[in-house]
Amino acid sequence: MSYFIHADMDAFYASVEQLDHPEYRGKPVIVGGLPGDRRSVVSTASYEARVWGVHSAMPLVQAVKLCPGGIYLRGNMGRYREKSEEVMAVLAGFSPELQQLSVDEAFLDITGTEKLFGPPEVLAKKLKRAVYTETGLTVSTGLASNKYVAKIASGMSKPNGLYVVPPGEEEKFMLSLPVNKIWGAGEKTQELFVRHGFKSCADLHRLSREIAVSVFGKALGDFIYRAVRGQAAETFESRGEIRSMSAERTFPFDLYDDFEVETQLLDIASEVFFRILQTRFQSRTIFIKIRYGEDFSTLSGRETFQNPLGTLNELYEKLLALFHKKHRPGQGIRLLGAGLGGLETKTPLRQQELFNEAGKKEEQLEKTILKINTKFPGAALKRGRSWLV
DNA sequence: TCTGGGGTCCTAGGACCC
DNA sequence: TCTGGGGTCCTAGGACCC
Secondary structure, eight states: OOOEEEEEETTHHHHHHHHHOGGGTTSOEEESOOTTOTTOBOSEEOHHHHTTTOOTTOBHHHHHHHOTTSEEEOOOHHHHHHHHHHHHHHHHTTOSOEEEEETTEEEEEOTTOHHHHOSHHHHHHHHHHHHHHHHSOOEEEEEESSHHHHHHHHHHTOSSOEEEOOTTOHHHHHHTSBGGGOTTOOHHHHHHHHHHTOOBHHHHHTSOHHHHHHHHOHHHHHHHHHHTTTOGGGGGTTOOSOOOEEEEEEEEEEEOOHHHHHHHHHHHHHHHHHHHHTSSEEOSEEEEEEEETTTOOEEEEEEEOSSOOOSHHHHHHHHHHHHHHHOOTTSOEEEEEEEEESOEEOOHHHHHHHHSHHHHHHHHHHHHHHHHHHHSHHHHHHHHHHHHO
16 A cells, blocks of 8 residues: 655745744734735735735735735745755655655655554654654645645645545545645636536546546546546656746836846846756757736747757847747836746757856856846946857 | 746647658 | 648647646
């Protein structure tokens, strides 16, 4: 029999803030932005803030209205990552089969650890205690015979709980749930459920695989068919290497000025370029993303070239051309994004280039230029561009 | 209330080749 | 004069996750 634990930190960013700042404890903490920040959303709300109706992904202005007395913070990703590493190290102490899903959650395959830690449920309790004593943070856990069910179970245990689905009861467990508990069926699919009158997983369970596919499409139909049977474990199995790298910015006020937009694009391109430089990957595919303020419409463009992008200047020039090809002139830009797709392992030549001295010096030079550009956006940009050519 | 940022995967259609 | 079918690569848009 296989056993999996899904461990999910409670209100992670807010909890770290409350740990670091005792004066925040017991108070509504909202991480995501300061009151007055335009176009921000709530990243994490502490449980004290949730009482006021504040939750993740909510526009910050709405949160401020609901909870005017809350403690609002922009957040500190570096600190959260640091804390995340502490947590993951504790989890790793219970099984080598640790699969980190994001900064604050992970699966643990604890099959065959009984001799070391006792029965699965006992291990889960030890794990919760260890995470708390060693990091000062609480974690919610789900225990089941497969990852998908364990993931849903941990959600049922929040906050600071343990929910066990005994082996053999996976399907029964799923059948007891409303459709909004199906992980992987988001807003649009929930609307579809409503339109078709599916309220519970039991309703969906009555569909044959063929009907499910005809209603929801191939992949989603197949997934739903398995999910309501507690069998969708393979959802998590195929996470391999990274495939793309990107950066995007939402501006407090829409951008209309070409020069301003181009400055932002260079900044974004620089960020992505230096990030990929530090990996074993290269790319022949660029993409851009533009969102307009007027109607929140989003368009994207993508282009693949014969050879990998070699320099920041090349990347920037190609992104710029693609941008001008797609942009609807006169419309205000709310969001601008850019990235590299189809990541492939560096060819030996480039790998060499990265690690030799000349490559490092060039990287340093480009980093310096980037810094100057950031500090003096207007004047330095020109020089940056000319240096890079 | 007006909607972040960084990712993954799916679908559908077009181009091109055999 | 009309027109198949499969495979691969590419693009645009969208759904979903934390």
